[in-house]
Amino acid sequence: MASSKPKAIIGFIQEPTSLDPTADATASIATILLDNLYQGLVRLDSGGKISPSLARSWDVSPDGTVVTFHLNTGVKWHDGSPFSAQDVKFSWDRAADANTNPVNPHRDYWAPVKSVDVVDDSTVKVTLSTYSDNWLFHMGQGSACIVSSKSVDNNKTNPIGTGPFKYASWNHGASLGLTRNDDYWGNKAKLTDLEFRFFSDGNAMNNAIKAGDIDVLGQVGSPDQVAAFQQDPNFTVVTGAASGKFMISVNESSAPLNDKRVRQALYAAIDRKAYIDGYFAGMAVPIGSHATPNDGEPYYVDMTGVNTYDPSKAKQLLAAAGQDNLKLRLAQVSAFPYAVQFTDILTSQLAAVGVQLDVQPMEFPRWLQQVFSNAQDYDLTIINHIEERDIGNYANPKYYWHYDNPDVANWLKQADAEPDAGKRNGLYKQIQQQLADDAANLWIAAANSLGILHKGLMGYQVQGITPSLFLGDAYFA
């Protein structure tokens, strides 16, 4: 049967703030544009594994410090000019440079890179100061995508890439359109047009798919609504691997939260199941340290046994620490539905062990200022750390949770520089164990990625572990 419908309309909550993923960390930019419009040398497949993209293969020198990429040939930019190894050097030198305007939000990804050299038109050699296991993984992220020196200055409004779709239109506040690139170097996309439509909340988006205005929910606003779609024969609910660290971050910079016993007491007061059933409708996996069970973080070890739900132990620990009458501030981003629902559950679980919460609702920009970057003035906050392989933040004592353990910092450095997977994962296991023992933060769950689609849309992969929602293989039966 021929494809009956050439255009797919995908519902989204977060609208991109610009169209250049090398200039802005807003997640939806990469979700929509990476792998569809822009491409990197490598991409992450639906499970989180590193796979070829603009590079058809790569060799790593025995000591792990030289990576040679062999690029696909016959690749053209959307403006018709040919793609070559020079573009890779341009893009990565630009990303690593502190004076690039605007600065790349993930410039730290290039910290291990000594030089990027063009061997010939289709070969690039990258020399690292030391082996870095995370470096190649990060080259599959949006901020590492390859851009053309000719068009880069206009990418925010008129993006030029090498992918199976090219830019068509952007109606701010409403929709973003991509159209098929008929000169694509690889397997051409099956759909001729994509329209990403932006909604202010999950409710409006659910109404739109029920009314037939859109074909897919690219992001599911509230998992508790999924059950209704599962029972409806007109829809398919697809689930992917679990990702994202939904957690309660703890500010360890001062008393009483710098006392390990207090943090362990808070953790013992938490029943992860209440969040998984109450907010995720069961579609999440409990986690007990800063890693999630998917191929993106192959070092994951289940640490949920370290801090188990035990309210009486929580009370004992609080009494031992002399904190029978503990009152804590909770910074809550009120625009995040999970933060609002978690707050209710957390408030009652902590109240059960005699800890009172003073909830401070705020917008995300204020959270970034008050909690994250400047003042770091908070006790607890509910947040989903969405980025894969971000455990390295525990090596930075100035990061907003102020976790300071020189051993962990050392192990993290060793682990990233360890080419042997067995030894590396051993080190990461040790780190996860230590973080859980210290109750550095209160990790709750990793959510299964969800997509809701109209029956008939095939080849759709949910997004979660991958930074992108790749639609090159999607079609209507």
Place this chain on the structure above:
Amino acid sequence: MVLQLIRRAGWLLVSLWLASVLVFSVVNLLPGDVAAVILGTSATPQALETLRHQLGLDQPGPVRYAAWVVGMLHGDFGTSVLSHTDIGPLILQKLSVSAPLALASMVLSLLAAVPLGVLAGTHHRNASGAVISALSLVGIAVPAFWAGLLLATVFAVLLHVLPAGGFTDWSSDPIAALRSLLLPAVALGLVQAAVLTRYIRSAIIDVQGEDFIRTARAKGLTRWQALRRHGFRYAAIPIVTILGIQLTGLLVGAIVIENVFVLPGLGRLLFQSVGNRDLLIVQDVVMLLTTVVLVVNFLVDLTYRLLDPRIRATV
């Protein structure tokens, strides 16, 4: 009269200037900045500092204020630091959604409120008047967003006769564009109609007790004739005031309704830009709305003078 006009116009300019200072100061007091939004949870202090410098956020307030005002006076509304879009054309594009929406809900509310209000006023001692009065109270109590959600559920999700949200551009399909504005305009107009009905009702009741109506009745006019010839014009003064005030409410209501129906209008632009700390857009949009409100008030003031000769004489 001319001198009064010039004085009023002068005050309008002073108000606009004061408003610009106020808008700029308040908007720039918002906690958090666009650099932090761009860099998100991967920000390092150095990167934040570099980006703030690149975006000119480290320049002193008065310098940024002067650049903004001088730009606006030259018709240049600036460029969004986030998306690099020209703000002037962006606002114009959004106005093509918000202006028809505001106008349509105003017209709808007047179409409903004038006959209902007059009826409720002239029959305020009868059952029909009491029913209208009670219904209008319910209408005031219903929040516009709730009415919007209800309308979307009934007409889009259950009946599939109108879209649940979104907007088809005027240029691609004018009929579809109108269809996408229908439910939001009704939702927005409903509350207004209710408020307006109550004001018209009490204005009509008041005017019926006026001496000049009694005199007209004494001359042999029927109640309707007296109202039509002498009463409506007099009753119109408070109603024009309310319409002017409602316009402000309409603009605020549009922000909520545009978010419920995912309409890419000024309200949604404002809402998103505040969330992203794209402050130049916020300043421009708020300043535009302030200007509209101040100009409307100015016009309302002029209208009084046309409606009631006594105001012309005394002020």
